[in-house]
Amino acid sequence: MDNNFLVIENISKSFGDNKVLENINLNISKSEFFGLLGSSGSGKTTLLRILGGFEKPDTGRVILDGTDITNLEPFERPLNYMFQSYALFPHLNVFNNLAFGIKENFTQKEIEINVRNIAKLLSIEHLLNRRIKQLSGGEQQRVALGRCLIKKPKLLLLDEPLAALDKKLRSKTQLELTTLQKKLKITFVFVTHDQEEAMSLSDRMAIMKNGLILECSSPEEIYENPKSLYTANFIGIANIIEIYKKDENFYSDDLDINFKLNKELKNTKTNILLRPEKIKIQSINNLKTSSFNSFSGEILEKSYLGSFTRYEIKIKNMIISVLDQNFNSSSNYNFPKGEKVICSWESESIKVLED
Amino acid sequence: MKNKLFEKYFVFSPYFWLVLFFFIPLAIIFKISISVSEWGMPPYQDIFLFDNGFKINTTFENYVYIFSDYYYIGSFVNSLILALISTFFCLLIGFPLAFYIATSNIRLRNILLVLVVIPFWSSFLLRVYAWKIILQNNGILNVILLNLGITSEPLQLLYNQYAVIMGIVYTYLPLMILPLYGYLNKFDLNLIEASKDLGLNRIKTFFKVILPLSVPGIVAGSLLVFIPVVGEFIIPEMLGGSDRLYYGKILWEEFFVNRNWPGASALAFSGIIILVLPIVIFQILYSRWSQKNEI
Numbered sequence: 046m047d048n049n050f051l052v053i054e055n056i057s058k059s060f061g062d063n064k065v066l067e068n069i070n071l072n073i074s075k076s077e078f079f080g081l082l083g084s085s086g087s088g089k090t091t092l093l094r095i096l097g098g099f100e101k102p103d104t105g106r107v108i109l110d111g112t113d114i115t116n117l118e119p120f121e122r123p124l125n126y127m128f129q130s131y132a133l134f135p136h137l138n139v140f141n142n143l144a145f146g147i148k149e150n151f152t153q154k155e156i157e158i159n160v161r162n163i164a165k166l167l168s169i170e171h172l173l174n175r176r177i178k179q180l181s182g183g184e185q186q187r188v189a190l191g192r193c194l195i196k197k198p199k200l201l202l203l204d205e206p207l208a209a210l211d212k213k214l215r216s217k218t219q220l221e222l223t224t225l226q227k228k229l230k231i232t233f234v235f236v237t238h239d240q241e242e243a244m245s246l247s248d249r250m251a252i253m254k255n256g257l258i259l260e261c262s263s264p265e266e267i268y269e270n271p272k273s274l275y276t277a278n279f280i281g282i283a284n285i286i287e288i289y290k291k292d293e294n295f296y297s298d299d300l301d302i303n304f305k306l307n308k309e310l311k312n313t314k315t316n317i318l319l320r321p322e323k324i325k326i327q328s329i330n331n332l333k334t335s336s337f338n339s340f341s342g343e344i345l346e347k348s349y350l351g352s353f354t355r356y357e358i359k360i361k362n363m364i365i366s367v368l369d370q371n372f373n374s375s376s377n378y379n380f381p382k383g384e385k386v387i388c389s390w391e392s393e394s395i396k397v398l399e400d
Numbered sequence: 401m402k403n404k405l406f407e408k409y410f411v412f413s414p415y416f417w418l419v420l421f422f423f424i425p426l427a428i429i430f431k432i433s434i435s436v437s438e439w440g441m442p443p444y445q446d447i448f449l450f451d452n453g454f455k456i457n458t459t460f461e462n463y464v465y466i467f468s469d470y471y472y473i474g475s476f477v478n479s480l481i482l483a484l485i486s487t488f489f490c491l492l493i494g495f496p497l498a499f500y501i502a503t504s505n506i507r508l509r510n511i512l513l514v515l516v517v518i519p520f521w522s523s524f525l526l527r528v529y530a531w532k533i534i535l536q537n538n539g540i541l542n543v544i545l546l547n548l549g550i551t552s553e554p555l556q557l558l559y560n561q562y563a564v565i566m567g568i569v570y571t572y573l574p575l576m577i578l579p580l581y582g583y584l585n586k587f588d589l590n591l592i593e594a595s596k597d598l599g600l601n602r603i604k605t606f607f608k609v610i611l612p613l614s615v616p617g618i619v620a621g622s623l624l625v626f627i628p629v630v631g632e633f634i635i636p637e638m639l640g641g642s643d644r645l646y647y648g649k650i651l652w653e654e655f656f657v658n659r660n661w662p663g664a665s666a667l668a669f670s671g672i673i674i675l676v677l678p679i680v681i682f683q684i685l686y687s688r689w690s691q692k693n694e695i
Contacts, residue, residue, distance in 0.1 A: 099593055119596040126597045132590035136612045145608075146598030192598065 049108075050075040050232060051096075051200060056105035058091055058256075065091045067256045069105070073249075076230040078223065082243040083253035084279075089236045090204060092253075096234065097126040097202050110199055124200035125193035129208055131185050133177045139164075139188055140173040146196045163191045166225075183214050194229070203235035207242055219245050240280050244268070252276050268320075274398050277318045282355075284321060284365050285398070289314040299363040302340045304395065316398045321368040323394035326356065329385045339389035344380050354379050358388060426672070433665035434458045444662050462666035472650060472667060476674070479647035482561070482636075483629040486568040487576075490625050491618065493569065494576035498617070499610075501577070502584035513581070516574050524571065528638050531567050532558060535639070559641030567635045572628070576621040583617025619686060623679065630675055647671060 051073040058066040066088045073079045081089040094100045096107060098119035106115045114122050125146075133142050143160045151159065164170045167187045172180065180188065186209070193201055206222065207215045223246060226233050237243050243250050244264040251261040252275075259273050271277040277285065288295040288304055290313040295304040304317065329341060342360035356367045367388060371379075380386055435444040436459050449455040466472045501512045519527060534540050535557040542554040557563060591613070595605040633648030640646065651671075655664035 097593075097597060118601070119593065120599045120601050122597075126593070128590045128594060130588065130590055132588060132594035134591060134594075134609060134613075145595070146600075149599065196598065 048072050048074040050077075050110060051234070052106075052108040053092075053096075054106045054108065056092065056095060056102045056107070058088075058095065058100065058102050065256050066095075066102070069256075069258060071251060071258065071261065073232060073234065075232055076226075077232055078226050078246055078248045079232070079234045080243040080247035080250035081234065081236045081253060082238070082240060082250050082279075084238055086255070087253040088256040089238075089253045093126075093202050093204055093234065093236045096200070097124070098122050099126075123198060124202060125196055125198040126202045127189050127193050127204065127206060129205040131189035131209070133185060133188055133192070135177050137177075138173070139169065139175050139177070139180070142177065142188055143173075143191050143195055145192060159195055163195045166194070167191045182210050183218065186210060186218065190225075194231070198231065200232045200234065203233060205237055206235055208237070208239070215242075222246065244280070252279065270396055271318065272399055274316055277396075277398055282321050282366050282368070284319040284324075286317050286319065286363070287314070288317055299361060300340060301361045310397060318396040318398055319365075319390065319394060321355070321366040322353075322370070324365070324367045324388050324390050326358070326367055326369055326380065326386045326388050328380070329387055339387060341385060341387050344382055344384045344386060347379065347382060349379065356380065358386065360388075426669075429665045430669050432661055433462055433669045434460065435662050437462075437660060437662050442661060443659050462662045463670065465663060466666050466670060471645075475645045475650040476647045476671060478644050479630045479632075482564065482568070482632075482644075482646060483626045485565055486572065486629050487622050487626045489565065489569045490573055490576040491622060494573055494580055494621065495614070495618070498577045498580035498584050501581050502587060503589060516577050516581075519571075519574065525634065527571065528567055528635055531563070531570065532638060535563055558639060561640065561644045563639040563641075564636050564644075564646075567639045568629055568632060571635065572625045575624045579620040579624060580614070580617040583620070584614060587613065616690060627675065627679070631671070 053069055053071040056066055056069040083089040095102050106113055144156045169187050207218055247264055249263055252259045260276050268280050277283045286297050288297045340360050342358040344356050345359045346357035348355045353368045358365050358367055435447050438445050447458050449457045501509055537554040545551045591609055595609045631648050633652055636646040636649055651667055654660050
């Protein structure tokens with residue numbers, strides 16, 4: 046796969062004294078669905094706006110399909126940008142919004158055909174004569190998408206594509222968006238602050254913080270093997286335990302237990318990550334406590350989530366989150382509050398966080 | 401119940417105002433315009449006479465007199481042309497300014513808005529008089545032009561229709577900028593970026609997106625400038641010459657110099673009707689159009 050389709054090279058950007066982006070480097074492949082995930086102020090939207098041509102970077106280059114587009118105006122770039130607010134033209138109906146970008150170079154007949162085709166693709170054929178104000182949020186999102194796709198861009202940039210939709214519509218649209226992207230094989234780069242959205246849409250994603258890219262990998266890799274403490278906390282629920290070397294094993298003061306690691310460490314002190322669903326809980330009556338990778342604790346808080354139950358378990362000076370799949374169908378399967386339980390896990394489930 | 405009644409009167413109080421200070425005076429003007437002239441005080445006869453039984457004493461001669469003399473119609477046409485030209489220049493200067501103010505950051509925006517309003521803090525008459533000082537034969541502008549060697553003798557800048565247009569554009573510019581700003585302020589700047597992203601350059605974006613969406617602001621500002629300029633008296637009087645006569649001045653002369661109150665009233669009343677009717681029709685058509693287009 047050509048992973049030099051979109052090359053972002055040493056991009057930096059400041060607004061006054063505020064450094065928004067610092068030396069960003071990214072390579073994105075053709076037909077990839079790429080996510081930029083970060084909290085507000087991480088610089089993700091600025092990066093997307095630089096790709097769209099609405100901001101000029103202080104340093105660095107953007108190369109799309111072999112062409113340096115860094116200094117091109119937005120209207121000269123072979124890409125399109127879908128705004129978070131959709132930015133549909135209120136003085137035009139749906140048909141003319143869709144046709145807006147192709148009116149220049151096409152005949153009336155070609156415009157008609159193109160608009161019909163894109164409307165069919167997005168199932169908005171019945172809306173063509175409507176005005177923008179008469180559309181629901183989901184319909185507006187489709188028109189905004191169609192207005193971009195009709196131009197057959199090499200690259201589509203999406204700013205928080207699902208943020209303006211309600212929760213139920215969001216998961217439906219998520220699926221549609223991935224299906225559409227796989228079908229059209231257009232490279233999508235999108236920005237989001239929602240980690241679930243990033244995970245479910247992206248082929249690969251970059252985690253941004255304070256103008257830096259912390260990690261860039263597949264969602265699975267980022268969830269299972271995060272490199273930094275920030276990423277571990279940002280994606281999903283994380284139990285972070287500080288450990289240090291004591292004799293042959295690693296020891297946690299907070300938990301007063303020994304950890305057995307299957308990996309040598311550079312530092313004598315570090316953080317480890319244990320995802321809550323990797324922890325198995327059993328009744329204290331079933332098993333004896335062993336000194337490695339298991340501990341006994343007391344259930345402090347529990348919340349029933351349907352397919353899972355989330356427990357907050359107190360052990361020594363620490364509270365650990367555990368997600369327990371509700372495997373049995375009987376309703377009294379869950380452990381009650383205050384119950385003493387034993388938690389255990391595979392030693393492979395422990396991930397060492399390097400920074 | 402009592403509160404409801406109060407609310408009702410409160411809401412309608414502008415209409416009482418309108419009746420008291422617009423419709424009643426208008427009716428009085430109409431009454432004078434159809435009365436017969438007389439040498440006396442007031443210089444017209446009553447329209448209802450009770451001397452030898454009841455008699456209605458009205459005439460439309462004043463209207464005939466006005467419409468048969470091109471002196472009056474011509475001055476009205478001159479005023480309409482003046483108002484059109486002034487409105488056009490106000491729009492030409494005001495639109496970019498209003499757009500710039502509306503899209504600048506909040507601190508700069510407030511400073512610029514204050515600068516737009518500042519001229520209102522001094523007397524209108526003084527400001528027009530100041531232009532007289534700038535434009536006169538030995539005025540600042542001529543002195544500068546002479547010293548720079550651009551002209552060898554003073555230019556006649558004052559007392560012509562160009563000085564009038566300049567004075568009017570200067571005076572009425574805030575009335576164009578403020579409603580335009582009020583409208584452009586709500587403008588979603590993403591729409592401009594979206595247009596550029598879809599391949600339209602700056603000029604095409606202006607004509608396809610910015611201009612159509614600014615129509616209500618342009619209409620409001622233009623009416624606010626156009627209507628009072630038609631009847632403008634002071635600026636043509638102070639800066640204008642004898643090259644062109646304007647409606648406001650003719651009205652003044654007819655009333656105070658010729659003491660032809662019925663003729664002046666007929667002129668005033670005709671002006672209002674000629675001006676108000678098309679504007680009312682325009683407003684109705686425009687509100688229908690903007691409702692249809694949801695602007």
